Amino acid sequence: MTSDGPETEFGLRYRASLHRAHDWLRTELDQLRALAAQVGAGEVGVREARATINALAVTGHRWDLGAFCEAYCGVLARHHVREDVEMFPAVLGVQPDLGPVVDRLDAEHRAVAAVARRLDDVLVRLSRSAPDGTRSLVAELIGIVDELTVLLRAHLAHEEEALHDALGRLPAPI
Numbered sequence: 001m002t003s004d005g006p007e008t009e010f011g012l013r014y015r016a017s018l019h020r021a022h023d024w025l026r027t028e029l030d031q032l033r034a035l036a037a038q039v040g041a042g043e044v045g046v047r048e049a050r051a052t053i054n055a056l057a058v059t060g061h062r063w064d065l066g067a068f069c070e071a072y073c074g075v076l077a078r079h080h081v082r083e084d085v086e087m088f089p090a091v092l093g094v095q096p097d098l099g100p101v102v103d104r105l106d107a108e109h110r111a112v113a114a115v116a117r118r119l120d121d122v123l124v125r126l127s128r129s130a131p132d133g134t135r136s137l138v139a140e141l142i143g144i145v146d147e148l149t150v151l152l153r154a155h156l157a158h159e160e161e162a163l164h165d166a167l168g169r170l171p172a173p174i
Contacts, residue, residue: 005094010172018087018167021079022156028072029149036145040138069123073116076152080109083159087167095166105162108155115148 088102122144126137 005169007168008171011168011170014087014170015164015167019160022160025076025079026153026156029152032069032072033145033149036138036142040142069119073120076116077113080112084109087163090170091163091166094169094171098163098166101162105155105159108151108158112148112152112155115144115151119144119148 084106088106091098092102119141122137122141126134126141
């Protein structure tokens, strides 16, 4: 779906900013996924995992997998709320026929949020588990991180592609 209208300087900057934010979300998610898999495979110990997480941009001083996931999921949730409240209405103002696309993207935001809640839940259970119950919870954690990866990557790609033209035509300010 495209609509006539010139691209704006603001729209081009906004679209580039959205792509940078999405790229950052992908990079941090890839690091989380790799680290969870390494912990699950016994390739990385707790101290090594903590050192790796400490180096990730989203956590800064935080040192554990739970804190990383909590911070990442919080950033992701705020990103989606901003899109819902600011970007989607602005896009519809530029290109009203994108209503069904925006509805789908909104539904994808809710699906991502549901998986993030499950991730938080397994992390809480993992933090409270006895050592003999840790293995199955780590496997559950890895499964949820994999599910989040597939869902979020598909959502980000869909959003970038479906809104590309309309974002480039956004008037300032939104």
